[in-house]
Amino acid sequence: MKIDLRSDTVTKPSQGMLEAMMLAEVGDDVFREDATVLQLEKKLADMFGKDSALFFPSGTMANQTAVKLHTNPGEQVICDKYAHIYNYESGGVAFNSGVSCKLVDGNKGMFTAQQVIEAINPSDYWYAKTSLVEIENTTNKGGGACWDFEEILKIKKVCDEHELGFHLDGARLWNALVAKNEAPKDYGAIFDTISVCLSKGLGCPIGSVLIGDAHTMGQAMRIRKIFGGNMRQVGYLAAAGLYALDNHIERLVEDHKKAKEIGEALEKLSVIKIIEPIETNIVIFELNNDVDEATFKQRLANKDIHIIGMGGGKLRMVTHLDYTDAMHDKLVQVLKNSNFTSN
Ligand SMILES: Cc1ncc(COP(=O)(O)O)c(C=O)c1O
Incomplete structure (x- = not known):
């Protein structure tokens, strides 16, 4: 998936x-x-x-x-x-x-x-x-x-x-x-x-x-x-x-809810420095200085989860219409159970 x-x-x-x-x-x-x-x-x-x-x-x-x-x-x-x-x-x-x-x-x-x-x-x-x-x-x-x-x-x-x-x-x-x-x-x-x-x-x-x-x-x-x-x-x-x-307008609340839940899962990770407050469907966060951005992205990509960098150390995840409940459950589990430190 x-x-x-x-x-x-x-x-x-x-x-x-x-x-x-x-x-x-x-x-x-x-x-x-x-x-x-x-x-x-x-x-x-x-x-x-x-x-x-x-x-x-x-x-x-x-x-x-x-x-x-x-x-x-x-x-x-x-x-x-x-x-x-x-x-x-x-x-x-x-x-x-x-x-x-x-x-x-x-x-x-x-x-x-x-x-x-x-x-x-x-x-x-x-x-x-x-x-x-x-x-x-x-x-x-x-x-x-x-x-x-x-x-x-x-x-x-x-x-x-x-x-x-x-x-x-x-x-x-x-x-x-x-x-x-x-x-x-x-x-x-x-x-x-x-x-x-x-x-x-x-x-x-x-x-x-x-x-x-x-x-x-x-x-x-x-x-x-x-x-x-x-x-x-x-x-x-x-x-x-x-x-x-x-x-497709009213359903945007679902994307917003999932984005908030992703933020809550990210917050628990020791590698995260900052998460911007989440109001809608975009999650922007930064990693601690000792964690490599490329490594973090690759660890997720290894599980077929793809996110993007915004420059200046900012990483972004965006929820949307094709991001299903099953995908959401998997992402939250991966964030919970993975080790994202560089060593
Ligand atoms: C805030 C904002 N404005 C404008 C655009 C440009 O839209 P398009 O990719 O259709 O040119 C984007 C694209 O992501 C955007 O995020």
Whole structure:
């Protein structure tokens, strides 16, 4: 039994999802004639209380489009030092939009309104013009942490006062909504743009959606085209998204419960230095200095359990739709009964 905890992106479509995909009504989406894509976009726009939404092949392209929408070359984006757009999008913000990032030294990938105020450059022409604030909820490198909604409201106020765009990388917003019992419309009312992923916790093979007002999303169409993201009969993929929105959101509580139990099992190991608090489906931990990361990973791999490093000594396990109860029982037993010290 292979146990793959490297990411929640490793899932394969379920039978129900495959059937929904095969039955999808499709058309050429470049001509905006794919009924299923249009249905998915409308469903998400309505869910978030926004005018419009656009289907993207990846979260990276949706985020990069958002950065492009809100900035001009030479300007600056405020984001956390752990931000996906800064760390894991191949320097795309510089390549695609010609902008730099002002990194905030936040806590688990999250920061305060006061830190935003301090990060805004003076309007003096020596400085890069600050034009966008970007946050991630949940935070990936921050261990699936969920933002305090009150702090988001305060940041929004700062954005309004300084005429800054506000983008949410909501690749795993579904997890935050479920964990904190929040409503998508609350987020829609605050952010200029929101990207959500269907291919992570929701179990789709592909797909992200960018959500915003009509004018902004009209421009997003052009940028998606420039980035090569126009697709044709992708209703087959949008159908997976519709299926996931109806069937795979509430069940995220199961992933969160299993992640907490993994954390409890890890806590008992003498080789563990730190485990980030577990709020959703991501477990991030560090090993004691005398324990080799590669050895730890290999000992698990020998039992067909696969985890991933995040750099800087951080290791990650992510629970997901295809991580079954039987796999969970096995992992907890392995953690209980194995010796992970290097000698
Ligand atoms: C927080 C966050 N944003 C964006 C992305 C990018 O998504 P994709 O892999 O679909 O490009 C990821 C991917 O893991 C992510 O974790």
